[in-house]
Amino acid sequence: MKPAKFEYFAPTSLAEALELLHEHGDDAKVLAGGQSLMPMINMRLARPKVVADINRIPDLDYISPTPDGGLAIGALTRQRSVEKSTDVKARIPVLAAAMPSIGHFQIRNRGTVGGSISHADPSAELPALCFALDGEFVLSSASNQRVLKPVDFFISHLTTALEPGELLTEIRLPARALAPSEEWRWGFQEVCRRQGDFAMVGAVSLLKLDGGGICQSACITMFGVAGTPVRIRRAEEALLGSRVNGSVLQDVSRIVSEELDPDSDIHASSAYRKEIGGVIARRTLEAAIDRRNGDETA
Numbered sequence: 001m002k003p004a005k006f007e008y009f010a011p012t013s014l015a016e017a018l019e020l021l022h023e024h025g026d027d028a029k030v031l032a033g034g035q036s037l038m039p040m041i042n043m044r045l046a047r048p049k050v051v052a053d054i055n056r057i058p059d060l061d062y063i064s065p066t067p068d069g070g071l072a073i074g075a076l077t078r079q080r081s082v083e084k085s086t087d088v089k090a091r092i093p094v095l096a097a098a099m100p101s102i103g104h105f106q107i108r109n110r111g112t113v114g115g116s117i118s119h120a121d122p123s124a125e126l127p128a129l130c131f132a133l134d135g136e137f138v139l140s141s142a143s144n145q146r147v148l149k150p151v152d153f154f155i156s157h158l159t160t161a162l163e164p165g166e167l168l169t170e171i172r173l174p175a176r177a178l179a180p181s182e183e184w185r186w187g188f189q190e191v192c193r194r195q196g197d198f199a200m201v202g203a204v205s206l207l208k209l210d211g212g213g214i215c216q217s218a219c220i221t222m223f224g225v226a227g228t229p230v231r232i233r234r235a236e237e238a239l240l241g242s243r244v245n246g247s248v249l250q251d252v253s254r255i256v257s258e259e260l261d262p263d264s265d266i267h268a269s270s271a272y273r274k275e276i277g278g279v280i281a282r283r284t285l286e287a288a289i290d291r292r293n294g295d296e297t298a
């Protein structure tokens with residue numbers, strides 16, 4: 001199909017882009033990697049009057065280590081750059097390990113970090129990782145800048161707190177889930193029909209154990225099971241203070257299945273998502289306990 005008519009602008013600075021978005025408000029759509037927007041425009045699921053192509057803005061494409069050991073990532077950074085970054089691998093290895101699960105490399109060559117987060121597909125990996133890592137999103141407009149946590153940013157399926165005139169400019173990720181020798185351990189896993197498909201169910205687990213293997217802190221985030229990524233607090237509480245062994249993990253797996261209330265769709269039934277959600281949550285925790293056995297790219 002052909003898209004409906006729109007006016008095309010290609011600002012070359014952030015200030016110019018924000019002015020353009022301010023001027024056109026709700027009528028404007030930002031074009032980043034175009035991997036989600038262009039199919040939607042071509043199928044006329046989106047009919048913006050104005051398309052603001054941000055690809056010529058140089059200062060939105062960066063991966064910068066922060067003094068606290070985390071990373072600041074410009075919204076226009078390509079997904080493939082994150083996948084290849086040695087800083088990402090060293091500082092937030094769970095992010096590096098999850099990147100190859102996003103579509104195919106041709107999509108990651110164009111798709112941006114900010115585009116995936118702004119698009120807010122509930123089955124997408126990057127929103128879930130930012131949620132799990134307790135990141136921050138910097139939203140800029142011509143007159144203001146605000147910083148939101150993922151829990152306040154993601155509202156529901158393809159819906160975020162971005163206001164007309166706002167651009168997501170930076171993603172900040174703190175130093176959690178560090179390399180295996182550090183106290184935070186991690187696991188990532190998803191189930192999809194074919195390599196590169198969106199996840200039917202996915203899990204990101206972060207685990208902090210003391211020297212005796214007792215759980216000090218846990219974060220279990222599931223995606224593809226609700227309108228936004230969700231943390232399974234009851235399962236996290238079941239881990240706290242326990243030695244994480246087989247029977248604790250069985251309990252956690254059961255609790256995760258009980259807590260999930262996913263919809264059925266053409267890809268999978270609700271019952272399947274509940275069942276498999278418990279299984280992969282357990283597997284991500286097993287991987288976290290012994291990173292050497294962790295399935296880093298599944």
Ligand SMILES: Cc1cc2nc3c(=O)[nH]c(=O)nc-3n(C[C@H](O)[C@H](O)[C@H](O)COP(=O)(O)OP(=O)(O)OC[C@H]3O[C@@H](n4cnc5c(N)ncnc54)[C@H](O)[C@@H]3O)c2cc1C
Pocket residue numbers: 029030031032033034035036037038075076101102103104107110111112113114115116118119121123124125126162166167168169196197198199
């Ligand atoms: C075949 C195929 C398979 C895919 N598989 C997966 C997958 O498995 N997992 C996955 O997560 N994704 C998948 N994707 C989507 C891909 O990751 C996209 O790159 C991503 O969803 C959107 O990023 P983009 O940079 O292309 O954004 P665009 O398509 O350019 O924009 C997407 C939306 O976000 C808005 N937007 C973009 N950037 C900003 C910004 N900085 N501030 C405010 N709004 C902004 C746009 O206006 C638009 O509404 C797949 C895509 C395809 C085509």
